Amino acid sequence: MRELSAAVSRLRRQLAAHPAEFRDRSIAEEELAALAALADTEDPDVSRLRRSLLLIAGAIGSVSALGQGVRELREAVDLFGRSPRG
Numbered sequence: 010m011r012e013l014s015a016a017v018s019r020l021r022r023q024l025a026a027h028p029a030e031f032r033d034r035s036i037a038e039e040e041l042a043a044l045a046a047l048a049d050t051e052d053p054d055v056s057r058l059r060r061s062l063l064l065i066a067g068a069i070g071s072v073s074a075l076g077q078g079v080r081e082l083r084e085a086v087d088l089f090g091r092s093p094r095g
Contacts, residue, residue, distance in 0.1 A: 010048055010049075010053075011052075012084075012085040012088055013044070013048040013058075013085040013086065013088070013089075014045070014048040014049075015045045015047055015049075015085070016078075016082045016084070016085035017045045017082065017085075019078055019081065020041060020065075020075065020079065020081070020082050021038075021041050021045070022091035023075055023078045024037060024038065024041070024069065024071045024075060024078075027072065027074060027075060029072070030040075030062055031069070031071075031072060033067070033068035034067075034068070034069070036064055036067075036068040037064075037065050037068040037069045037081040040065045041061075041065060041070070042062045042074075043057075043061050044058065044061045044062075044065075047061070053089065054088045055089045055090060055091070058086045058089055059086060062076075062082060062083055065079065065082065066079055066083070075084070
């Protein structure tokens with residue numbers, strides 16, 4: 010859980026410091042807030058973690074300055090394993 014919390018915090022700081030506005034910034038901010046809340050739970054829903062990760066990657070994936078933060082976030086989510094298939 011600490012890895013996820015740390016990755017979310019880093020990316021939130023990087024996003025806040027990034028001067029450029031882009032269309033889906035609010036989506037990334039909302040999903041990072043959702044991930045922060047999930048990181049505080051005992052047993053986060055892996056499917057929800059992955060969904061948020063995909064939305065964040067889609068929202069800010071083209072902003073190269075934030076690429077490392079997105080990679081670190083993906084690595085932290087991957088620590089929870091694969092999402093169960095419905």
